Amino acid sequence: MSQPLLQVSNLHVNFADKQVVCGVEFSLKPGQCLALVGESGSGKSVTALSILQLLPYPHAQHPKGSILYQGQELLGAAPGDLRQLRGNRISMIFQEPMTSLNPLHTVEKQLTESLLLHRKLNRQQIQQRLLELLDLVGIPQPERRLRQYPHELSGGLRQRVMIAMALANEPELLIADEPTTALDVTIQKQILELLTELRQRLNMAILLITHDLNVVRRYADQVCVLYQGQQIEYQECAKLFAQPQAQYTRDLLAAEPEGRPAAVANDAKTLLDVRQLKVWFPIHAGVLKRIVDHHKAVREASFQLRQGETLGVVGESGSGKTTLALAVLRLLRSEGEIRLQDHRLDQLNQKALLPLRKSIQIVFQDPYGSLSPRMLIGESIAEGLEIHEQLSSTEREARVIEALRDVGLDPETRHRYPHEFSGGQRQRIAIARALVLKPQVIVLDEPTSALDRSVQKQIIELLRALQQRYGLSYLFISHDLAVVRALSHKILVMKEGDVVEQGESEQIFTQAQHPYTRALLEAALG
Structure with missing residues (x-):
């Protein structure tokens, strides 16, 4: 079939008076996979949502352009005609299930x-x-x-x-908007191989929206690169990776996490010592809700973390990574020994634990959900200081300004709200909030999973610089093994609550011993 299934020509999208997409053009034939790539805000999702006229903005307009589906114009199509297409001949997988x-x-x-x-x-x-x-x-x-x-x-x-x-309903066109974001590498590979198999079996076309260029390289036939709403490059996948024409495309391809963390001093002291840590959740059943069994989320995990060192914790969803971190923070009930320098955290009640909490802070996965939308970012960053340190308002403000400078943000932004910042900037704010208390250990729970590759690279470089400057220790949880390799000195691999392997980062990546670790590496790195 020589005629395209989908033909997008000179597409323009405005939100009120603001132009967000300008002149995007591409075509898609049955059985093909076209990838739309670019950073957050480049117009990928807006372009895809325009196809089915699903833009959630009341003032969205299409002043120019055409979207033809099997010769039928979709821009300005009657609502009844669009209802017959949506979820039937054209389906969409949204980003966050x-x-x-x-x-x-x-x-x-x-x-x-x-x-x-x-x-x-x-x-x-x-x-x-x-x-x-x-x-x-x-x-x-x-x-x-x-x-x-x-x-x-x-x-x-x-x-x-x-x-x-x-x-x-066996669609002819599937729009997949970041279908594997925040999924583990093994699950990601299964999902993408499933889509590829279904594409071949049903001769289904796929419009794939992603910021993961490794995914694009493996699964796409064509690539359309967007930047700030404009189409920068559009060509065959293999040719784009071999000979990118635009400087932005070359920068995007070069934005993979790279480098290694600075070496830890030989005489570095042990800050965190965890031994035989267990986290079991009771399972209740029956009318009386008696305990009939336990879900063993973490089983006898042990590790040490030295000053200036990063321990990467990897594994699939449900393996116990975040549960392990929350138990170390004493935010979950656990058994076993948790020692922060000379203090046995597991033996302290909440009142005795409070003064030590400033020494071990956390940066959460979602930079959108972890900041209060009703608080200025300066207030969010200063909140911990109000609890843990007796400072004047002038001293608190000076510490907030210092923390913002440490993470590369203009101190004047402390008077703004979270919604005024990009995802990468919000993650910097979350890091500043942890950093302002001058902790010894920071738990980083998937801090880069929702970010574009270029922004991920910036956050990794920031974390490495802060580690060198302040001698910070990181407990770094991630499913992205490229990011883990760039930031971690040691790696701990978890599967179904068990620590199946741990050791030096390069040793794990080059000489993994456990079959599960090898499967993780193969799924992530090919």
Whole structure:
């Protein structure tokens, strides 16, 4: 079939008087995969949402351009015509499955909606189709999963449910908006291989939106590069990676995490010593809710962290990475020994623990959700100082200004709100909030997972610089092994609550001993 399935020509998108997309053009044939790449704010999602006329902005306009689907103009199409296309011939996988799935409805009800809208099936046929879909996307125990709610599923399973919903009516075009963001490397590989298999089996075209260039290199046929709403480059995938034409594309390809952390001094003292740490959650059942078993989230984990050292903690979702960190922070009940220098944290009550909390801080995964939208960022950063240190307002403000300068932000921004900053800037603010208390240890829980590669590189370089300047120790949790390698001196690998391997970073990457570690490395690095 020589005629394109989708033809986007000279697309312009305005939000009120602001132009956000200008002159984007590409075409897509059946069975092809086209990747839209670029940094946050480049117009990738706006372009994709324009195809189905799903822009959530009341003042969104398309002053110029054309979007033809099998010769049918979609810009300005009647609502009824668009309803016949959405979820039927054109489907979309949204970026965040937890917010895209209705928390009040079971998986079964949400999958059934699309089938009832576009197909005339009886109850038995719908049930059979639901089981086929869950089996198609590799969800185990489909009968049980249909009865569950989104919060009862892991991130990987929720993403598979989203894919099943999108594929329910066997679409001709699938728009996948960051379908693997925040997923572990093994799950990411499974999802992308699943989409590739379905593309070949159904001759389905895929418009893939992503900031992960490793994904683009492996799975896309063509690449369209966007920057600040403008199309910078558009060509075959292999040619773009071999001979990028635009300087921005070359910069994007060069933005992979690189370098290694500075060596730790031989006489560096041990700051954090964790031995035989266990975190078990009771499972209740019956009318009286008696404890019938335990979910063993962490089983006898032991490690040490020296001054100026980074320990990378890796593993799939549910392996116990974040649970381990929260237990070390004494935010979860645990058994075992947690020693911060001369203090046994596991033996202290909350009152005795409070003065020590300033020594071990945390930066959370989501820079959007971890900052209060109602507080100026200067207030957010100063909040810990009000609790832990007796300072005058002038002294507090001076410490806030120092912390903002440390993370490369203009101190004047302390008078602004979080929504006025980009994702990378918000993560810098979160780091400043931890840094202002001058801690010895900082727990970094997936601090780069929601960021573009270029911004990730900046955050990694910032963390390494801060570590050298202040002798900080990091407990660094991530599923991105390229980032882990660039930042970590040692690595601890977890699987289903067990520490299966730990050692020097380069040794793990070059001579991994455990089969699970080798599988992680193969999925991430190929």
